[in-house]
Amino acid sequence: MLDSIKESFTESIQTQIAAAEALPEQISKAAMVMVQCLLNGNKILCCGNGGSAANAQHFASCLLNRFETERPSLPALALTADTVTLTAVANDYHHDEVFSKQVRAFGQGGDVLLALSTSGNSKDIIKAMEAAVTRDMTIVALTGKDGGEMAGLLGEQDVEIRIPSQRTSRVQEVHLITLHTLCDLIDQYLFPTHGE
């Protein structure tokens, strides 16, 4: 058991190191896409399943409330939080539509869809991305493994941040540090004079 505990931590750290080597360019591109979106008065819609739903909500909250400094609220919305809507759409139509219906309702040209999936193959996320395209939104996709079907759906203006790991848990953990890094970059860029 003790070895297994140590292995979890070590593997997570190694995945973070590999991501830190491979992904700074994509992460800075994603930060600039989000900064531009917010400067234009647009918003960020966030979605994911399971642990990725938690990450999507965590990110939206860090923007809407605050990250580490005092600054105005930023417009970010998690599409994973409204149980009434989620259950109604899943029950009346199909689970695959739970996010895409919300994207069609809220999404406007210039908004960003933050789409999280460790496999890149979750159908509800793929449908959300397809809906985002119809709304002229830009997509920031946080994936893992081989990027799955999501990787093939991205256009030139979109960004994929693919964590180099085959394990869902490790990918989710590095998604979280990636999201905090994005919060930090957004705050530095938009509110350079706001200290802690």
Ligand SMILES: O=C(CO)[C@@H](O)[C@H](O)[C@H](O)[C@H](O)COP(=O)(O)O
């Ligand atoms: O949190 C975990 C595993 O760590 C699970 O809840 C996991 O998020 C769920 O199995 C998801 O449905 C996986 O979806 P995805 O990451 O492949 O899109």
Ligand SMILES: [Zn+2]
């Ligand atoms: Zn989990």
